[in-house]
Amino acid sequence: MTSEAFLRADGDEADVGLDLALRPRNFDEFVGQRALVDNLSVFIQAAQGRGEPLDHVLFSGLPGLGKTSLAYIIAREMAAECRATSAPALARPADLAGILTNLQRGDVLFIDEIHRLSRVVEEYLYAAMEDFEIDIVIDAGPSARSVKVPLPQFTLVGATTREGQLGAAFRSRFGHLEKLQIYGTEDLAEIVRRSAVRLQVEVERDASEEIARRARGTPRVANRLVKRARDFAQVRADGRITREVATTALERLGIDANGLGDTDRLLLLALHRAGRPVGVKGLAVALGEEQETVEDVYEPFLMTEGWILRTPRGRCLTERGERWAVAAEPPAPGAGQLF
Numbered sequence: 089m090t091s092e093a094f095l096r097a098d099g100d101e102a103d104v105g106l107d108l109a110l111r112p113r114n115f116d117e118f119v120g121q122r123a124l125v126d127n128l129s130v131f132i133q134a135a136q137g138r139g140e141p142l143d144h145v146l147f148s149g150l151p152g153l154g155k156t157s158l159a160y161i162i163a164r165e166m167a168a169e170c171r172a173t174s175a176p177a178l179a180r181p182a183d184l185a186g187i188l189t190n191l192q193r194g195d196v197l198f199i200d201e202i203h204r205l206s207r208v209v210e211e212y213l214y215a216a217m218e219d220f221e222i223d224i225v226i227d228a229g230p231s232a233r234s235v236k237v238p239l240p241q242f243t244l245v246g247a248t249t250r251e252g253q254l255g256a257a258f259r260s261r262f263g264h265l266e267k268l269q270i271y272g273t274e275d276l277a278e279i280v281r282r283s284a285v286r287l288q289v290e291v292e293r294d295a296s297e298e299i300a301r302r303a304r305g306t307p308r309v310a311n312r313l314v315k316r317a318r319d320f321a322q323v324r325a326d327g328r329i330t331r332e333v334a335t336t337a338l339e340r341l342g343i344d345a346n347g348l349g350d351t352d353r354l355l356l357l358a359l360h361r362a363g364r365p366v367g368v369k370g371l372a373v374a375l376g377e378e379q380e381t382v383e384d385v386y387e388p389f390l391m392t393e394g395w396i397l398r399t400p401r402g403r404c405l406t407e408r409g410e411r412w413a414v415a416a417e418p419p420a421p422g423a424g425q426l427f
């Protein structure tokens with residue numbers, strides 16, 4: 089696996105098991121995002137006090153920041169079930185109707201990647217969210233007719249990496265709009281230590297900090313790195329993740345001291361070589377990646393860490409990025425005359 093597979097927080101099959109094993113089960117286990125967690129706790133307590141389900145919630149934020157975990161925590165706090173699905177699985181209104189009609193009062197319906205719902209499914213969901221009823225077509229051909237079916241009151245929890253793609257009408261149907269932020273190193277180090285306990289491996293404090301610093305502000309990435317560091321600790325050391333073990337593991341995975349992986353470095357070098365702002369499309373082509381991947385996976389980290397800037401004319405390097413690129417790739421003799 090290249091460093092990219094580790095640093096990408098959008099997950100894959102192998103992550104599903106890891107995510108489940110390490111998923112925080114309640115607010116106490118959910119590290120960081122304090123303002124958001126405090127608000128949610130109040131809203132949940134208030135809804136419970138009234139004996140009502142919680143209003144619909146929309147979580148937005150980059151992949152791997154904890155949106156799914158929060159949906160499950162909400163259900164648990166509300167003593168309800170969480171039914172999870174994702175927009176690509178809801179191709180037709182009938183797919184959604186099947187799930188909605190099987191909900192119990194108070195259940196949480198979690199829809200991941202909710203910005204990907206087709207317009208017709210999205211509109212079908214409106215009525216369900218607002219009036220707790222849906223139209224279902226029965227019979228076929230000339231005798232086909234639609235009947236209104238009441239639904240139990242439920243809480244929709246939507247998750248999106250692209251809040252901007254959700255129409256205003258859809259967004260306004262959520263009672264709570266919560267944005268998850270990239271995590272700071274302290275929170276990530278705490279997550280690393282908690283995950284190490286669950287994975288039954290000892291991690292030294294400075295090792296947890298080293299891993300945290302290189303985890304792109306993302307718990308899912310941090311967890312993946314702990315797991316690989318554990319492999320190195322087990323095979324190459326005495327089983328403990330020391331700073332040295334962590335550093336070796338990270339280096340072997342191609343993640344440098346700045347937390348940059350192969351594609352990050354290529355991206356910085358591509359901007360440096362271009363010597364002018366580059367559009368995201370051009371950048372995606374240069375990297376052989378989807379535009380969405382560049383925007384959701386690589387750029388947010390590189391911008392947060394001050395390597396690149398997004399300007400109206402395109403992406404360009406910051407001074408820090410420029411310094412790094414010059415050191416990584418000394419200019420060919422005479423190249424300076426080009427500018």
Ligand code: ADP
Nearest residue numbers: 107110111119151152153154155156157307308
């Ligand atoms: P998303 O749905 O935003 O992609 P997830 O909720 O699936 O993210 O989180 C990915 C994994 O990262 C979780 O399984 C959990 O192990 C870890 N994680 C995310 N947020 C936190 C947090 N605040 N505290 C502890 N672990 C977290």
